[in-house]
Amino acid sequence: MYIHQVAAYLPAAVVTNEHFTRLNGLSHEWIIERTGIRERRKAAPGENTNTMAVEATNRVLAAAPDLAASDIDLIVGGTYTPHDTIFTMAHAVQHAIGVTDIPVVSVSSACSSLLNAIEIVEGYFALGKARNALVVVSEHNTAYNNEGDTVAGHLWGDGAAALLITKERLAPTDLRMLDLITGGAAPVGKANTAVTLKPVERGIVMPFGKDVFIHACQYMARVTKEILERNKLGVSDVTYLIPHQANLRITKNVVQQLGLPEERAVSNIDYLGNTGCAGAAIGLSDTWNQLQPGNHVVITVFGGGYSYGAMLLGR
Secondary structure, three states: OEEEEEEEEOOOEEEEHHHHHHHHOOOHHHHHHHHOOOEEEEOOOOOOHHHHHHHHHHHHHHOOOOOOHHHOOEEEEEOOOOOOOOOOHHHHHHHHHOOOOOOEEEEOEOEOHHHHHHHHHHHHHHOOOOOEEEEEEEEEHHHHOOOOOOOOOOOEOEEEEEEEEEOOOOOOOOEEEEEEEEEEOOOOOOOOOOOEEOOOOOOEEOOOHHHHHHHHHHHHHHHHHHHHHHOOOOHHHOOEEEEOOOOHHHHHHHHHHHOOOHHHEOOOHHHHOEOHHHHHHHHHHHHHHHOOOOOEEEEEEEEOOOEEEEEEEEO
């Protein structure tokens, strides 16, 4: 199967580190040193997970004139910050593009939802139940975040991305999905408490950031090596590594473990913050026009609950 096109949507409002200096005394330098984040985007009043998903969908459809909305026969949405848990983000996208009588599925596996959503598409394609899918990932972190939390309140940003995925190649620029691995490591470390979002009780909290850091570095490097070895490729064959955008230090650690030049790692966390499961998809959108024939891209993710995965793409 192939990624035919990808597009992102980012809210216009920018929140700089100075906002948190004024709010709770965290300095710009302190935040940069520990996270690499300089600024992040914040959804405007009236914007939410669903509206951002629809905007990203409109953009990806506009970028693919050879594939009409009526050609879509599967929609999979991924988010852990839903605007509505009944009329889900996937339903909102279906309503917006006006295509009825097709499967719509929503998935939540924390920051790994992108790859699990694509894995669902893989299953539908294999069973012959769909040929043209829309995967949309969107996070409205600031709706749940407690900015006054000096541990994690400064990490989060909002954004969305949409991918058109087809069973057959439609254009020479399509990216072929060569392999996909996902897994869960809930029994490991402090997976059940390290990052939590309990809407009834509180927002996003991260009481065990060090545990998240250690396991994110381990699992993202490990699963990247595994997917390369499975496909008889080496690190030198990787044109771009697009990791989950959680912390710049995690990205640098993973790159160092792999022996990959830092310039091959795609990073947007410095100006977007942690955009959850949308971050890697936004990174793919940022990189799309730079890809050339023969390139290989690895997307590797790690999420709360200690879900993880890697996807290998080739052009």
